[in-house]
Amino acid sequence: MMPKPTQKKVAVIGAGIAGLSCAIQLQKMGFGVELFEKSRGPSGRMSTRQGKDWVADHGAQYFTARDPILIAEMSAWIATGIVSLWNPKIGIYEGGQWTESTSHEKRFIANPGMNALGKYLAKDLHLHFNQTIDQISPIRNGWQLSSKESGLINTLFDFLIIAIPAPQAAQLTKSLSKEIQSIFNSVQMDGCWTVMANLDQKSSLAFDAAFINGEIISWICRNQSKPHRNSNSNGKDNETWTIHASPSWSQDNIELEATEASAKLIECAKKLGLDCTHAEISTHRWRYASGSAKPSPECILILTQNLGFCGDWLNGGRVEGAWLSGYKLASQIEQTQNQTPT
Ligand SMILES: Cc1cc2nc3c(=O)[nH]c(=O)nc-3n(C[C@H](O)[C@H](O)[C@H](O)COP(=O)(O)OP(=O)(O)OC[C@H]3O[C@@H](n4cnc5c(N)ncnc54)[C@H](O)[C@@H]3O)c2cc1C
Structure with missing residues (x-):
C-alpha cells in the first residue's frame, strides 16, 4: 500500500514479528508505513527452513x-x-x-511453518526485501535511510521505528546520541x-x-x-x-x-x-x-527525535513479547499524535 502525500511517513527497519505488529497498527492509524527487511522474506527469527524434501522450524518453536x-x-x-x-x-x-x-x-x-505468521501479517503492508539498512540520519525533523544494496533511499520519513535485535540496533545507531547508545548497555543477547x-x-x-x-x-x-x-x-x-x-x-x-x-x-x-x-x-x-533488557520497558519512544524501538529484547525475549512490543509502541505513538495541537 503506497502512502498518500499528506500522510505522515514511517519507516520500520526489520520485518520480524515486532516490526510487523507495529507496522500493522500504525497503518490502521493512518500512517504511511514502509518496512525494510534485509532478508528475502518476513518473520525474522520465527522461521522455517525448506530442505530438498523436508521442512523444519529452526527458530522459534x-x-x-x-x-x-x-x-x-x-x-x-x-x-x-x-x-x-x-x-x-x-x-x-x-x-x-x-x-x-x-x-x-x-x-x-x-x-504450515512458523514463518507463515509473518507472511500472513505482512500481506497488506508495503515491504522492501533484501534491503539491509546500514545508515540512518536525522534530517529536518525526519529520517533519511541508506541500504547496503540500494544506497540512499529517496524518501524522507517523519518517524523511524527500529525493530531489530539489540546488538544490530546498537551498531545502526552508534552515531546518534549517548542517551540512545545507553539503551543497549544492559542487554546481552x-x-x-x-x-x-x-x-x-x-x-x-x-x-x-x-x-x-x-x-x-x-x-x-x-x-x-x-x-x-x-x-x-x-x-x-x-x-x-x-x-x-x-x-x-x-x-x-x-x-x-x-x-x-x-x-x-x-x-x-x-x-x-x-x-x-x-x-x-x-x-x-x-x-x-x-536475551532481553532487565527491567523490560516493553518498547522505547524518543518523541523529541521521532524515533522508536521495539523487539523481543525490550519485552522478555519471546514471540509474544515481540508482538506486544510492536503493538505498544504504535499505541504510544498514536497517543502522542492525539496530544499534538493541530
Ligand atoms: C533458535 C531460536 C529458538 C527460539 N525459540 C522460541 C520459542 O520457542 N518461543 C518463543 O516465543 N520465542 C522463541 N525464540 C525467540 C523468538 O524467535 C523471538 O523472540 C522473536 O521472533 C523476535 O522477533 P523480533 O521481531 O523482535 O526480532 P526478529 O525476529 O529478529 O526480527 C528482526 C528482523 O530485522 C531484520 N534486520 C536486522 N537488521 C536489519 C537491518 N540492518 N536492515 C533491515 N533488516 C534488518 C532481520 O532480518 C529480522 O527479520 C527463539 C529464537 C531462536 C533464534
Missing part, C-alpha cells in the same frame, strides 16, 4: 499467548488456520533420567547453534519434543508432531528433528565452524537416544537468538 491483547488478536489467526494449538508430549531430560512434563502451558504454532536432522528412519524417542537440562543441547523437537506437517514432500514419513544448543554453550562456541558445532550436537543427541548418524543434516548459527 512455538509461542505463548498470555496477554489479553494478543489473545484477542489470535482469534482471527486461529479462525484462518494460520495458527493452531500444538499439544506435544514433552519430555524433560536431566542427569540421565527422562520424565514427562506436566506443564499445562498452551503452545501455539503457525501453519546469546546465540544459538541449531541442527536440523532429516532421519532416514523413525526414531525410538517416546516424546515429540523435550527440554534438556545440563547438556550441550537444550531442546529437541520432531517437526511432524506439529499440526499440518504430517509427512515430508517425498511422501515418506521419515522424521525431521530440530535440535537447539543451549544459549550458554552456543555463546561460548559461537565462532566454531558449522561442521564442528553440528558434530557436537549430533554426539549429544545420540546420548539422548536420537541417533542422527545417517541423517541429512543442516546447520544454522543464530548470532542473536535470545
Whole structure:
C-alpha cells in the first residue's frame, strides 16, 4: 500500500514479528508505513527452513499467548488456520533420567511453518526485501535511510521505528546520541547453534519434543508432531528433528565452524537416544537468538527525535513479547499524535 502525500511517513527497519505488529497498527492509524527487511522474506527469527524434501522450524518453536491483547488478536489467526494449538508430549531430560512434563502451558504454532505468521501479517503492508539498512540520519525533523544494496533511499520519513535485535540496533545507531547508545548497555543477547536432522528412519524417542537440562543441547523437537506437517514432500514419513544448543554453550562456541558445532550436537543427541548418524543434516548459527533488557520497558519512544524501538529484547525475549512490543509502541505513538495541537 503506497502512502498518500499528506500522510505522515514511517519507516520500520526489520520485518520480524515486532516490526510487523507495529507496522500493522500504525497503518490502521493512518500512517504511511514502509518496512525494510534485509532478508528475502518476513518473520525474522520465527522461521522455517525448506530442505530438498523436508521442512523444519529452526527458530522459534512455538509461542505463548498470555496477554489479553494478543489473545484477542489470535482469534482471527486461529479462525484462518494460520495458527493452531500444538499439544506435544514433552519430555524433560536431566542427569540421565527422562520424565514427562506436566506443564499445562498452551503452545501455539503457525501453519504450515512458523514463518507463515509473518507472511500472513505482512500481506497488506508495503515491504522492501533484501534491503539491509546500514545508515540512518536525522534530517529536518525526519529520517533519511541508506541500504547496503540500494544506497540512499529517496524518501524522507517523519518517524523511524527500529525493530531489530539489540546488538544490530546498537551498531545502526552508534552515531546518534549517548542517551540512545545507553539503551543497549544492559542487554546481552546469546546465540544459538541449531541442527536440523532429516532421519532416514523413525526414531525410538517416546516424546515429540523435550527440554534438556545440563547438556550441550537444550531442546529437541520432531517437526511432524506439529499440526499440518504430517509427512515430508517425498511422501515418506521419515522424521525431521530440530535440535537447539543451549544459549550458554552456543555463546561460548559461537565462532566454531558449522561442521564442528553440528558434530557436537549430533554426539549429544545420540546420548539422548536420537541417533542422527545417517541423517541429512543442516546447520544454522543464530548470532542473536535470545536475551532481553532487565527491567523490560516493553518498547522505547524518543518523541523529541521521532524515533522508536521495539523487539523481543525490550519485552522478555519471546514471540509474544515481540508482538506486544510492536503493538505498544504504535499505541504510544498514536497517543502522542492525539496530544499534538493541530
Ligand atoms: C533458535 C531460536 C529458538 C527460539 N525459540 C522460541 C520459542 O520457542 N518461543 C518463543 O516465543 N520465542 C522463541 N525464540 C525467540 C523468538 O524467535 C523471538 O523472540 C522473536 O521472533 C523476535 O522477533 P523480533 O521481531 O523482535 O526480532 P526478529 O525476529 O529478529 O526480527 C528482526 C528482523 O530485522 C531484520 N534486520 C536486522 N537488521 C536489519 C537491518 N540492518 N536492515 C533491515 N533488516 C534488518 C532481520 O532480518 C529480522 O527479520 C527463539 C529464537 C531462536 C533464534
